[in-house]
Amino acid sequence: MDKYDVAAPKVDKIIDGDTKVTGSVDLNQPVPAGTTFEVVVTLPDGTQKSVTLGADGKFSIDTGTLTGGKYVDVQVVAHNGEFEKSGPKVSVLVDPNLPVVTNPLDNYVVSPPVVNPIVDGDTKVTGSVDLNQPIPDGTTFEVVVILPDGSEKVGMIDANGKFSIDTGKLNKDDQVKVKVVAKNGQYTKDSNVVQVTVGAKDAGNNGGGNGNGNNGNGGTGGNNGNNNGNGGTDGNNGNNNGSGGTGGNNGNTGNNSGSGNSGSGSNSGGTGTGDGLSGGSAGGMNASNPNGGSNSGSLGTDLMQRGAVGSSPTSTATGSQAASGKSSNSGLLPKAGEKTLGVASIGAMLLAAVAVMFKKIFKRKDS
Structure with a gap:
């Protein structure tokens, strides 16, 4: 043995x-x-x-x-x-004789995340995951963010495949790693890791935002532009005086109308030929247009002044006056003498009109 x-x-x-x-x-x-x-x-x-x-x-x-x-x-x-x-x-x-279980994730490929850009100062990592189909029954997914210090933050993927994970403040040039983890019972499987570098904040975008804000507010210039376009205070004077249509009749209002519209309408007041009454009215009417050009007030003033002083029936405003932007007498009331001349001129015109009417009557009688 x-x-x-x-x-x-x-x-x-x-x-x-x-x-x-x-x-x-x-x-x-x-x-x-x-x-x-x-x-x-x-x-x-x-x-x-x-x-x-x-x-x-x-x-x-x-x-x-x-x-x-x-x-x-x-x-x-x-x-x-x-x-x-x-x-x-x-x-x-001694074999415990447990049922043989296969890992349901063995043949499943976990999709990597699509991570949105991260900039200096961000406190979240966001993105989406396009999950491969079909998904094994009972499988859930989570997104894991690995911060520069090695700590991990975990968030779930919503029904739309999106995720948003609070991370605390991130700084420029930080390296952040993001992965998707599939879980099914006792089994887990990771996706490929996506590494993202935290970028600088885009100063240009901030500037654009501020600029838009100023433009949206219109700024002082924008509001002034609107006021001027609407006639503003001066335009209202022009409107009030011009719209009365009596500038040509009394000369005094015509003078005010021209002044009121100086610098408010973009349409020139026109030439406005005719007798004193017609010239004054034309200038007043153009001056009453709050959308007219800055020249209309000047032209209206010139025509109204001609009406006020009883200009000749063929008097015409010159081009230099129309382009001046303001007449020399813009915004001034007529002098006492000018007012008297204006009233006398109107009276003379009325007498002339009556005389013409009488002549026509006598002609009819003679015939």
């Missing part, structure tokens, strides 16, 4: 709930004459069960119910007279 090597047993698989340990032994040859073999099983609680190895080299030992997850030791012992020799011990784990 000294030079004989006892073989190790080959133990069949043991499953939770089994009540036997079975297997076989390939005995080394030649076997010393008179040698027998015994198979000994040591159970998890330390008790032993044994059986004589069959002539065919197989064994089967009753053990009682075996529990999964525990070990059973099996060993072959050779006996020859008063001598015995043990072979190597084989420890076998």
Whole structure:
């Protein structure tokens, strides 16, 4: 027996709930004459069960119910007279016989995130994920942001595939890593990592915003432009005086009308030829247009002045007066003498009109 090597047993698989340990032994040859073999099983609680190895080299030992997850030791012992020799011990784990589960994420590719640009001062990382279809049943997704200091922030992906994760303030040139993690039961799977560098804040965009704000408010210039276009205070004077249409009749109002419209209308007051009444009215009417040009007030003033002083029936405003923007007498009331002349001129015109009417009557009588 000294030079004989006892073989190790080959133990069949043991499953939770089994009540036997079975297997076989390939005995080394030649076997010393008179040698027998015994198979000994040591159970998890330390008790032993044994059986004589069959002539065919197989064994089967009753053990009682075996529990999964525990070990059973099996060993072959050779006996020859008063001598015995043990072979190597084989420890076998009792299989818990749990159902075989495959990882549902094994063949699923997790899409990487699309990360929106991050600029200096941002406190969130946002973006979206276009999830590959079909998604294994029971799978959920989360987005993990790895900050420059190695800490992680986690957020969920909403029904639209978007995410927004609070990070604290991020600084220019920080490196931020973002990945998507799929979870299904005890299994997880990561996407490729997207690395984003925090950029500088776009000063140009801020400037544009401020500029738009000023333009939107119109600024002082914009409001003034509107007031001028509407006639403003001066334009209102022109409107009030011009719209009365009496500037040509009394000269005094015509003079005021011209002054009121100076610098308010973009349409020139026109030439306004005719007698004093017509000239005054034309200037007044043009001056009453609040949308007219700055020249209309000047032209209206010139025509009204001509009406006020009783200009000749063919008097015409010159081009230089129309372009001047203001007449020399713009905004002034007529002098006392001018007012008298204006009234006298109107009276003379009325008398002339009456005389013409009488002539027509006498002609009819003579005929």
